[in-house]
Amino acid sequence: MSESTGGTRQRIQAVALELFTEQGYEKTSLREIAERLNVTKAALYYHFKSKDEIVSSFADDRLRRMDELIAWAAEQPATLATRRTLIGRYADSMFAGELPKVMRFFEQNQTLLKSLVVGQQMRDRMMRLAGELSRGDESPAAQLRAALTLFAVHSSWFAVRAPGVTDEERKKIALEVADELLARIGDGD
Amino acid sequence: MSESTGGTRQRIQAVALELFTEQGYEKTSLREIAERLNVTKAALYYHFKSKDEIVSSFADDRLRRMDELIAWAAEQPATLATRRTLIGRYADSMFAGELPKVMRFFEQNQTLLKSLVVGQQMRDRMMRLAGELSRGDESPAAQLRAALTLFAVHSSWFAVRAPGVTDEERKKIALEVADELLARIGDGD
DNA sequence: GTCTATAAAGGGATAGAC
DNA sequence: GTCTATCCCTTTATAGAC
Secondary structure, three states, rough: OOOOOOOHHHHHHHHOOOOHHHHOOOOOOOHHHHHHHHOHHHHHHHOOOHHHHHHHHHHHHHHHHHOHHHHHHOOOOHHHHHHHHHHHHHHHHHHOOOOHHHHHHHHHHHOOHHOOOHHHHHHHHHHHHHHHHHOOOOOOHHHHHHHHHHHHHOOOOOOOOOOOOOEEEEEEHHHHHHHHHHHHHOOOO | OOOOOOOHHHHHHHHHHHHHHHOOOOOOOOOOOHHHOOHHHHHHHHHHHOOOHHHHHHHHHHHHHHHHHHHHHHOOOOHHHHHHHHHHHHHHHHOOHHHHHHHHHHHHOOOOHHHOHHHHHHHHHHHHHHHHHOOOOHHHHHHHHHHHHHHHHHHHOOOOOOOOOOOHHHHHHHHHHHHHHHHOOOOOO
């Protein structure tokens, strides 16, 4: 209860995430975030000790979930069934709650993957996830297919431009295409 | 001949493109670019009237090539053969000369696609290209496959992590995976 | 927990000498 | 074609009052 001081911290996170995603992290100033919330910059610094700590604050949760997913995958056999379940679980997390927003933020701010520590961690988790999806087939084509599978889930948000498509339908389409790609992994022998 | 004053303009373009891609457009200052070239900021402003004009200067050429490609595709029948030739030509341009560097720049600076005019133009061309790739099959799945096809060509640069892979091999792998995706477009009837 | 005020630095861009 | 010098603005971040 000692943390629920009106939820200002959460409001800062929400506004920052939105502006960082739409305009870019570098182009969004703390002044702009503060103005949207009708507070001052100094108030922001009470809740976060720097600009990039705001990013870490909402990315850490996402990192934890990815770690869980990767750990689970590492214990499974490298079969098509495992890969399908893995991408299915990943898609579930990408279409639930606030997590897709965080992933969209990183997609829009690719250069942060290099300059911020939390960005490097996110990059690392994505590569590990792709590694699990192609485990058992070390061919270059398999690596590409694994990466595209993840991108299929992400890009279903914007690549499917038809009007009136629900989230559930987007997920279904993404998994349909992903399954086709996964089916081609590991059949080289 | 009146423009060949030592190629300073080209050197500025090359350094800017590299730094913009590696660190991000917003994070790279004109001072930093000038220092790398051992000139002053004012010298940069003799060649380009603003920071974003540097971007336009190397993006315009890329835009022209994409326009040509889109115009060509629009005249062809919406068949699998056309789609395969189209993605093949696109891959050729992505693996030749300086063009891939420009595309990597835009990938790393996604937010510029919104804020810069030339970015909006590039975004528009990519969507048109995807449109040509899925023309004749307006299903959401076809749109997703078309987008993934383009991404397959782009991502072959970083998703294929095996050492010692040549550009030619990357292209071949990308087109192999792209062809599988394209084969699923337009067979809904 | 939020404020005012300010420090310290760096950004893009321009004027005018050479 | 490049320089020095400078303008004006915004940025992140901090100090200290309330």
